[in-house]
């Protein structure tokens with residue numbers, strides 16, 4: 001019996017045990033499942049709590065469009081529910097227009113943060129949007145990121161934070177954490193500051209451009225072909241000089257150069273020589289005022305050893321040195337009267353004798369004479385021989401004063417600027433229109449020589465890229481020459497500098513630093529300016 005019943009009993013027992021085991025497993029599974037569900041519910045509750053309290057508008061997208069959004073989102077879009085949102089703005093919220101702050105047109109589809117998130121990109125952009133609830137334009141920080149499941153993009157989340165100063169998407173202080181509100185305010189302030197900075201940069205650039213186009217004298221309009229050797233200028237009257245030089249240069253004729261001091265007579269003489277057939281022979285210059293009268297004769301005609309006390313050796317005169325070449329007799333109006341006859345003889349016959357010798361020396365010299373004196377007046381006063389004058393005055397060329405050819409000034413300024421940049425190792429590129437106006441208005445009693453020294457002085461003191469002309473000029477040609485010279489020429493540089501610094505400080509209302517400050521205008525460091533002010537005793541009244 002036992003043998004019959006035993007297997008049955010065992011089978012039942014085994015079955016019962018298996019049943020218990022599977023039940024235990026089921027119970028364990030159920031417990032696990034319910035724990036899992038509880039965890040999920042907790043997570044959902046946490047997520048809901050976050051979504052409901054965040055001041056930011058959160059939208060969840062699948063490929064079908066918006067599937068979920070939070071309270072802040074519906075408030076931002078001015079709707080009551082997600083269904084109303086989808087019916088008013090479209091399935092994907094496409095009716096809610098976003099644009100770049102710098103652009104008036106709405107974002108293109110491919111620029112949209114959600115489209116980009118669906119392509120796997122994590123996006124953070126500052127955009128402008130119209131607050132659908134209030135109709136105001138707001139600035140939003142739009143972030144978007146893909147939602148991934150097993151490595152696949154199954155959706156996207158998009159968050160819009162209103163960073164427009166003073167406005168909040170969710171003005172519910174009870175729900176908001178005061179700490180996070182402060183943080184949001186701080187961030188909004190920072191964004192505002194960034195926007196202001198950006199605007200300021202744009203304005204500065206615009207100002208720079210305006211300065212470039214309006215306040216800086218446009219050198220680029222100056223054509224460098226207006227060089228005649230070293231003689232710079234393109235005025236009608238200077239062109240007339242060039243024309244006469246071209247005409248006379250190849251001839252051997254004597255030339256008389258007339259013009260005020262510093263107008264460039266020396267340069268024109270060189271241009272004549274360099275265009276003549278004698279250009280490979282020397283151009284010898286003699287300044288008739290630079291030598292004591294007693295020495296001029298031996299300087300011009302040479303001397304034999306022992307010709308006078310101290311003449312220990314034979315010396316060639318300038319005429320002999322210039323043989324087959326050209327001699328420039330500068331300041332001929334100052335040549336002592338007694339020597340004028342001897343000069344006349346050389347010009348007429350091409351011969352003379354050295355001091356202390358009776359032997360005649362024959363030379364072949366082309367003569368260019370120059371003077372800033374009024375030779376007619378000198379003749380009238382009996383200081384200049386008429387016969388010499390008519391011998392010299394065969395081909396006169398008058399070089400006009402700078403005040404009669406002001407259109408040459410910008411060209412000359414540019415030329416001298418390049419010259420002194422090279423000499424001083426500087427890189428001054430600009431001259432303000434105001435400076436150029438002042439240079440153009442000045443009477444220039446010292447002509448180009450005076451302009452050259454003004455630019456050199458200015459180049460020495462200028463520190464930036466803009467030429468700072470410290471000299472103060474007397475206005476226009478109406479003034480007497482003496483007065484002009486006294487004011488423009490002999491005023492100490494230090495005094496001019498002090499006046500100029502004070503003047504600039506007054507103009508900036510004693511502001512030293514910053515773009516509109518005196519240091520910037522003067523092209524020096526604020527600390528250097530303060531040092532100068534201390535040194536010069538310049539104080540705000």
Ligand SMILES: Nc1ncnc2c1ncn2[C@@H]1O[C@H](COP(=O)(O)OP(=O)(O)OP(=O)(O)O)[C@@H](O)[C@H]1O
Pocket residue numbers: 230231232233259260261262263264265266267268330370371372412448449452
């Ligand atoms: N048109 C010009 N272009 C460039 N530089 C010039 C021009 N005219 C004059 N200069 C410069 O001005 C300075 C004076 O020129 P220059 O000595 O030829 O004048 P000048 O008329 O002979 O004067 P002075 O009668 O006092 O001897 C020189 O440094 C010269 O290089």
